[in-house]
Each structure stands twice: as structure tokens, then as C-alpha cells.
Amino acid sequence: MTDENGNLSIDFLAGFTIFMLAFIWVVSMIPGLMIGLQSYTIDYDAVAYRTGVILVEDPGWPFSPPWESFNDAQKFNVTRFGLALSKDTPNILSEDKVNRFFCATAFIYPNDYRSRVIFGDYPYGFNISLIDDGGKIKSVGDVLPEGYGYIRRTVKIKGTSNATINQSYIQNHSFTKSDNATTHVFSILIDNPKLLGDITDPAYQIDPAREQITINITDLRSTITNYPPIINNTTSTVTLRNIKVFKQDGGVYSNVPLPATDFPYIDGSSSRVTAMPVSVTDNITLRFSPQFFDRLKAQSSKIYIALGFTVSPESTFLNNTQALPDFNTLDGQLTFNNPNTTPFYYDYNPANVTQPHLRDAVVEVAVWSGAVTSYGGGGPTPINGTHTIYASAGSGGTISPIGSVSVSDGANQLFTITNNTGYHNTDVVVDGVSNGSVTSYTFSNVTQDHTIVASFAINTYVITPTTPLVNGAINPNTPQTVNYGDTPTFTFTPSPGYHLDTVFVNGTPLPPTTPTTYTFPAVTTNKTISATFAPVFFDDFDAVASPAGWTTTGTYNRFTGTPHFGAASIQLRDEPSWLERTISTTGYSSITVSFDMGSQTNAAGHYLSAQWSSDGGVTWTLLKQINDGDPEDDDNLHPFSYSLLASADNNANFVLRFSLEADTPGDKGYVDNVLIGGNPI
Amino acid sequence: MVNTDGQLYTIEGFAAALIMIATAYLVINATSVYTAGDTHISDMQLEAIGTDALKVMDTNESHLSKSPLRDIIEGTPIGAENATFGASFWYLINNRTQSGLDHIQYSASYSYRNTTDNSVNSAFINASRNLSVGEHAVRATKWVVVNKQLPGNITAQDRAVLVEVLMWRD
């Protein structure tokens, strides 16, 4: 096959090639074999099932003393979590265990839970939640991802028992009416052999060493005042002197000191009282932790709790133990032999004690692979070391980059804020804190999720109208604030006889949009607006050259005596005289004429008249004639105004004439303020 | 010119190639296809939910009361339907902590023994709807001791019956 010459035989090559080709082809089929190999997805359901069983059917370890009684510093003694009441009562959970399990301050997700309820080396992520029939949800763990293993268990939760000793109980059962005393002793009996013997099923049993016991003594004030002899509500006082606990084993009493951690709550306070004696107004709540009874190891003993009260003044009160002169000597000897008094029995009598009640609940366990990032800012650092910054912008601008931005742990990220035309930045809010209207923001050394929101507002501008205007008004007549791009409209109202002539925007003359309004094109800066109004024709004859432009006949002059308006008027006198003018009304309609006219004629047949012609003076229409003796013939100017017929509209041959028909010196006629108005067509 | 010398390796190569390809063909055809394993997980979950719910229904609320399931069986004559069972049971199997209610249907009955001929008969309790052909259901059971007069006896006495519930997902 081979020799030192380095030749290979064709036979060898052919054989080897065939072999290699087949080998490669066969090996490439191997990945196809492995398609079914994904065992870890099945694993999630199995782990969830196992966790569900541990939680719901197992009471946890250590069982006695119960793991939920360890305080936060001792939590490392808890080997395994379990919520069941005992191993004989699966699916019945203990409320104390449930509260302790979901307590986020005591146990930290996920590490404290992984080693105590999930188990295994693989870092599963999980979510355990519980809802009871009150609708309250407790949960521990992360937000559920897309695929997870799941189990749901239906359970019952055992509530705690409690007793309320109120006025009716005190008065009906334990009130010894013959004892008028200042020292009263009220005692409560917890008979453990009876409690543990009468009912053995842990689901219904009251076991002070396993569950909390609460005793409320209420209505103290009303009890003391309602029962004769009536004590004055404001002067009687009740003082809780001391609480003593006795344990009776086979007839022998031994005193048990009550630790300060089990002192009562007075009058609804949320913290225990720190020292006794303490004055009480209305109620006392005794709440004993299971550890207290557990330490007594009193499963076969009776426990008496005696509360000593001092009542002032003397009265019959909360006394079911024979009053003794000195409560402080009440050591080891309680006289319960008095048949008139019995201690308050904490037992299975539903009239005295609210029995533990089982309520429905649902527990759900979800398990998945643990390498998932958590969202929501402030969560634990994810395993793969990226954080998310959520950037968003309001309308009117944009932020770059926008949306969910992934940032590596410890990196910086710059955001640029740009506003659209016509808008401006108002605020950039980072993680709820305002940063002002900056145009860029940098997150330095990102170690957790953040949010950044940019807000914008539209620009506004002011349009100031000039007021007052001459011979007209503008509406609105106050400065207007408008948004960028708005097209506000201003309306002009001319005085009678005037029309809108020119609009001035920022001093630039512009034609009006409509005969009475002006609409701005899109506003981009502040502006001012003003206008001038013009009549078709006006002459007040104040000009020195008056009556310039008028055709005149007869005797006439510019007159500055009485009467005149302004600087002067025109006086016609002594002989037939007239004043005439052709005024073009081209482009106007609804012609109005107003003038001031007055006369002083001395003979009948003498008059001053105003006429107009629409055909250049061929035919005349009389407007007003002041005859001799008319009220207007009083040497004063009187105003007259008329609306003319349509023939005066748009007429280049419109003529106005004032004529005095007189022939006596002393006859006078006056004309002033001739105003021809019209609406532009 | 052509002789058998020099065909040594070629033949061996062919033979080896054939062997490998034949093996691969056999193996690929023989490997089982993984399909139906997943359904067992949902069966397991359903069964757990069902037995839990029955257990909860058979638990007294306090030592003073009787179990609701026992009350239902004792109070309903054989052949009659009892909707109270459905009201509690349906909610127990479908209640979730988040995301609303689940869609599990059920059909419940109980089996009792006839003492005269030792036969086992079944009495219907309640169903959310009828099980259609082709739907795959899971069974959960619970023993209940009831004081009831069952066929084959004249008087009411303590008897043991087996409550069976078929459950399936919509």
C-alpha cells in the first residue's frame, strides 16, 4: 500500500474514501437521534409536585419546637418548611406556619427557600402562592415566565381559637355580688389534660403549646359602672396590678413568672405593656405565644392565669377568685374551693371560646429554570448581568434610544432628548425624580433597572391686539395665548359708516381675510394686530382748504364760529348757494349717509336741503330739508343719517348736494362731518 | 490489464460503509418516538386536585359540625341529583390564586353495595356537564362513612360508600 516513495495506491484511496463518506453521512444522523432528549422540561412538573407535597402534607422540621417559632436570628435551625398541622393531618395547614412561611422579612427569596423546600443543586426559580376564602393572596417568588411546571393543591387552614370575656359573661357567671372589695382576682383555667384528651384530632384540638391563644377581657368600664351600686364613671379606676401564672401538677401549685414578651395589650394598643401595675380603661388582651406554654412542658398539668385588679372605690367587679387581702402573697395557693366562683374555662365550649375554624384555601406552586432576569426595578441582580432601562417620551418629542434598553452591569448609557418643532422639553423624570428640561441624560454605572421619561409641551405665543382702535373695535381685545401652529381669527366691528380697511400685523399692512375678520396663518412667533377703518367718504371740513374737492356755488366759507364740530364747518349764506360733490361708491354697497346740518333762515320758503343723486346729478332724491321755522332751524348743527337705496351702491356717479335756498343776508346754513359709509362688496 | 490485485481496500471500504449504513438505518427505525409522556403530567395534576377537593369536602369545619360530603350523600335519595355538591366542588377544583378560574369539568357519583346480592351499584350525584366521547378523564375517589338506608336494607345504618369523580379539562 505505502512505501517510502510516498505513493498511495488507488485501491487504498478508493476504499478509504468510500468508508469516510459513509462514516460522515452516518455520523450526521446522530443529532437526529437526540431530538427527544429534553428531560429538564419534564422535571419542572415533578419538582413542583414534590414541593407541593412537602408544603401541604408535611409539617416541617423541626416539628417540636415548631419551626415557625424560631425568630429571625435562629432561622438557620429550620431544616425544612412544611405547612401541614401535623403528619397525620395532610391538607390541613396551620395558620402560624403559613404566616411564617410567607414572611418576606424573615426568609429571603430565593436562597432561604431553595434549601428548605425546593431542594436539589439546580437553581430553580419558583413562585408559591396561597389564597384563602377571604380573598387575600400571599405569595413568595418571582413573576411567572413562559413555561413552568405547576401543581395546585386545595387545602384547609386551621384558624386560632380565642375567647372574649365581656360584660354579660362577667355578670352572669363569675360575678360574686357579695364581695365589695378593692382587690379582685380573675382567673382563667387552661386544663391541658382535658384539652388534649377530649379531642385528639389535631385539626380541631386546642393545644396552647402549638398555637396562639388569645383572650380578650372587654367592657371593664361598663361592667363596673352598670352594676349597682352605681359608681361614677369618671372617678372609679381600674388598675391591673399583676398577672400570675400557676401550674398545677397533681395538686401542687408552682408559680411561673410571666415574661415581658407575653405581657398583655391594654386598651387596644398595638404593643405590649412594658410594666405592671398599669391602669386600664376598657379592655385587656392576653395573647400567649406557643413557646411560653411549650416551655412549661405542661401537657398533663392545669394552668391558671390569675389577673389581679385594684378597683377604686370598692365595688363588686371582676372577681371569680375569692378576694384575698394581699394579691402579692398569692403564691402557690389559690382558693378555688369557693363554690360560688369558678375560673373561666378555656375549653371546647363554643359559648365561651370561639373554636378553631377550618377555612378553604388554594396553594399553587410553579417551578422553572432559575436563570431568568427579573423586571421591575429594585429586584435582585439577575444572573446574566444585564439591566433594563425603560425610556419613553411624551408627545411632542422623542428620546433616543427609546423603549427597553439593555445595559450591561456597570456600564453607562446616554439618552438624548429631542423635541419636535413647536414643542419644548418640560421635564425629564428619572426613576420618579424630576431632572428638569435637559437635552441629554447619562446613567452611570448601571446596577439595577431604571426608567426615564421625557415630557414635552407645545410652544405658546401671544397675539396682542392694539386697543383702542379708531373708528372700530377688535374682538378679542385682550392679548391671546395660542399654541404653535394655531390660526386664530380676530373680528373687527367698525363704527357706523366705517368699514375695515387695512389690518396691520406686526406693523405690516395686510388685506383682511373677510370684510370683518382676519385669520392668522400658523402662528410661530409673538405678534401684534391692529387695524384701520375707513369710510367711503368723510369730510369734517377741518382742513384749512375746505371745502376743497367740493363743487361750490354762491356764498360759502369755512366757518369756525358757532356752530361747528371739530375745527370748522361749512357755512352757506345770503343767497342760493350749494355744495356738491361726486363721491364714487364703486365697490361698496349698503351706502349710508350721515352729516350734521343746521340752518338759520329768516323767511318762509327759505331752506337748507341735502340731496343725493345716483345718476350724476340728473335726478335728485331729497334726504332732508330744513325749512324756516323747523326745529333744526336754530343755528345749531343736528345729526342726520340715512341708509340709501340700492341705486347708490357701487355707483361712480353718486352725487351729494347740500343747498341753501335763501336770498336774504342773514340766512345761513351749516354742514359738518359728512360721512358716506358702505360695506365693501 | 484488469485483475483482482488492488481491490483489497476498495472492497473493505465498501463493506465497512455498508455495515455502518445498515446499522444507522436499523437504529433510526428502532428508536422510539417520544410523544405521549406529557399527558401523564396533566393527569397527575388533575388527580391531585380532585383528591384534594374531595378530602376538603369531607372535612368538618369544626368539631361541632359534620362533613359536608356526608351531609350531601345522606340527604339525597338515590337517583336524585344534588346541586349543592356541585356548588362547592366545582369551586374547589377551579379556584386559582391568580388569573381567575380554571376550566375543569367533573361528573360525580358514588358506589354502594347491595347486601342482598353483594353487587356494587352506582348512584349519580351531580355533573357540570356530560362527558363526551373522546374526552380523556381522570378519576378521583374518596371513601365516606354515611348513615343511610341503601337498597337491600330496610333501615338506615352506617355504611361505607366510595365517592368517584371523573374530571377532565375543557
Place this chain on the structure above:
Amino acid sequence: MARLNDDAQWIILMGFLVSFSFFFLAMVINQSTVVGQTTAESVIEFPKNDIRDVRGVIISSMNVTNPGVVRGDITVISLSRKNAVISYTSPQIKDNHTVINMHYNNGVTEFNENWTSL
């Protein structure tokens, strides 16, 4: 030919080697595809709830007036509906405790208990 030239047998041997390793790999993978099935199946297969249930009903029927009828009920219904054989003794008193000897067999799993009361 006195002896065939077997220099090239290594190619055949390589071929065989690949085939055998292929078979082995396929066997291993074949086993693993059953793994997931087994996890859920084994939960269903083991009658945890049934045993607990039977145990509970036997203990709670300890004090009925007609234990024989109840025993008949349990054994007959269990055999016909659950395919499980159940047998148990009547309660015996030993040393101030009540003792019941119970037996359960559903063909796959067998359970025996000498239950004693507290």
C-alpha cells in the same frame, strides 16, 4: 491464495466500531426518552391517596354499630371499583390501646399496617 491479504481489515474494524457505538448510543438514548414518562407515571401509579383514604375510613369506622356490614362494603366495593384487595381485623384491645391490622394490595403496591391508637 494461501492466505488472504488482511492489511485492510482495519477499515472493516473501524466500520464495526462505529456501528457498535451507534447501537450503544441508541440504546442509551432510548432509555432516556422514557425517563420523563416514568416520573409522572410513578406518581400516578403509587396509590398514596388510596392508602391514606382506606386507612382513614377503616379507623373512622371503628366505632360503628355494624362493623361487619361496613367491612363488607369496603372490601367488595374496593375490589370491584378500585381493583384493590383490602382486609382488616376488628379492633383489638392491647395494653390500653386499640389495634387494627390492615392489609391493602392493588396488584402493584402492597401495604400492611398494625395501627395502634394513642
